[in-house]
Amino acid sequence: MRHRLKDVAERAGVSVKTVSNVVNGYVHVRPDTRARVEEAIAELNYRPNLSARNLRKGRTGVIALAVPELDIPYFAELARHVVSAAAVHGWTVLIDQTGGGPEQERVAAAGIGDHMIDGLIFSPLALTADDLANLDGMPMVLLGERVDHGPADHVAIDNVAAAREITAHLIGLGRRRIAAIGSQRTPEGASARLRLAGYTAALAEAGIGYDEALVASASAWHRADGAAAVRHLLTSGVRPDAVFCFNDTLALGALRALHEAGLRVPDDVAVAGFDDIEDGRFSVPTLTTIAPDKERIAKLAVELLAGRLAGDRDAPPRELQAPYRLTPRESTAPGPRPPR
Amino acid sequence: MRHRLKDVAERAGVSVKTVSNVVNGYVHVRPDTRARVEEAIAELNYRPNLSARNLRKGRTGVIALAVPELDIPYFAELARHVVSAAAVHGWTVLIDQTGGGPEQERVAAAGIGDHMIDGLIFSPLALTADDLANLDGMPMVLLGERVDHGPADHVAIDNVAAAREITAHLIGLGRRRIAAIGSQRTPEGASARLRLAGYTAALAEAGIGYDEALVASASAWHRADGAAAVRHLLTSGVRPDAVFCFNDTLALGALRALHEAGLRVPDDVAVAGFDDIEDGRFSVPTLTTIAPDKERIAKLAVELLAGRLAGDRDAPPRELQAPYRLTPRESTAPGPRPPR
């Protein structure tokens, strides 16, 4: 059976509140009283009922992290960092899988408001600012691409700059026919838009003409989509000498499809990704990518949330940028052969 | 501001309990009353306070899933299925990262007992049965390898049979010097022990002698450990013609290390894994593996938990087996070259 403060109090011969004081580390409790209470707590293996505590305090000590899919490595890695960062503040993280669709994300954003949660870290794929209105003042931090003029705090890396940098890296290798994979038609694909913008900017800087035929769209950003996009390019007669994929899973799919087509990477086609997931460090060949500082992103997000919870609910939304690093690996290694 | 039942009641001109009845779908509410209440709910954007509801009901509607690490793909994929299966029962899943160490797992198992949770699905790496004593009757389902004589329900696949089957598959390809990667010295490595047992059984059946030198241990089961194990084998002069890795991430690391050593897979060395993670379907070459039915594992676990919660807390622990399938891919393809 489960014991309550009252049981402990009776056993220790004190009032309920005194036990509560001991549990909460209140200072003015005589050492011998404290000892008696602690003994009773140990004997009964007492644990506070968090529902009751939460009800009383109006806080739950739980924050939610809403991501599109957990088995997309980028989000799993991010989740790990968020859990760690939240633990520093004594918070538990409830991880919510939205599925990425606009309707599901709306449900997540709204339905999660059913209390039990002090704040929300949200990595939206399809959601726009308007969908986030009815949160009733629950503190929220958005990750990833900016939801334009959103009412919430925001943490991201500079997507345009990063995409430009990695595209420039490909150009620096002497590649000229650089395909881009992951573009999205839908108005929701904010990431895609920003990364495409960086890609075109780099081309323009280098004086390379933009070729519509080199840009392949991908509805989702899974391995299968990357593979499909490459196959589509090749069967339509396009022969790129480099491929910039808008994330690493797309790139891993692309590697696969290029391999199946008998093309060598990086000799025939250089490949670059985005996100720096663990897989890309062990793939054959290893994957050149943009490595966002995920740990820092998580830390910043949690701290923004902590700030809101600590008081300034009504401060204007803040936009923070996390650092990233271009990380060249075998898939864009120069020279005729990758270094064994 | 947040609204309460009382606010809705005042606005609709009824009692608090009537509003509660409407919210909970109680039948005997006159249609016009119901309409008035629902209107008031909508106007105020009322959401029930779950802490209060939980306190009153003694249930939280939340179950926990404790896994060693979220960014191990197998656990991420499993988590997705558990979340889906739990949603069917109206439960939210709190995902807990234990880190896999014995001490951390003990903390997870015990500390999670601080209410807020109706039950626990636990995938222990290092924990033994004794560590699970102080759960105070909280229903728990264990995933993965059996914690011997544990007091809890249990869902797993037949590891020995699966390992034997995939080893036999390698033998069937004509391979004779089959390395095993992932063995563990520690008493905790239950999975490792079972899979090793299947490996030796298959060798024995085929009349192949067991060679200690072909068995490489790995403290963790990450890609880096798989790569390190292969490098270790090769530098110590061992020349296997096949490698059975105790999970897929080890195998992906092994593929990488073999590639770096200039060995071709499957021509020179066949490689097999275990778990059927998404990566293995797109790696170069694609990975032969044992595919446990993760969806079914998750479903069974949730249903066992549901059974406990519904009543029979004291029924004897049950052991359920989930199906698996041997899934041959390129990394063990027969013939001189993998199919283009």
Place this chain on the structure above:
DNA sequence: CCGTGTTTGTACAACGTTGTAAGCAACGTT
């Protein structure tokens, strides 16, 4: 020895919800 201030403990109410018991109509039956 008294007044004053500090320490230590208590009783009570409140957080927002739902189960229980009971009240009050309106109805059809005797």
Place this chain on the structure above:
DNA sequence: AACGTTGCTTACAACGTTGTACAAACACGG
């Protein structure tokens, strides 16, 4: 016309905790 029945609604208490207000015990200086 009195009587259960049924349908709908309400008041009240309880879930386990903590904040507030206060009382009792104690320490100290004048």
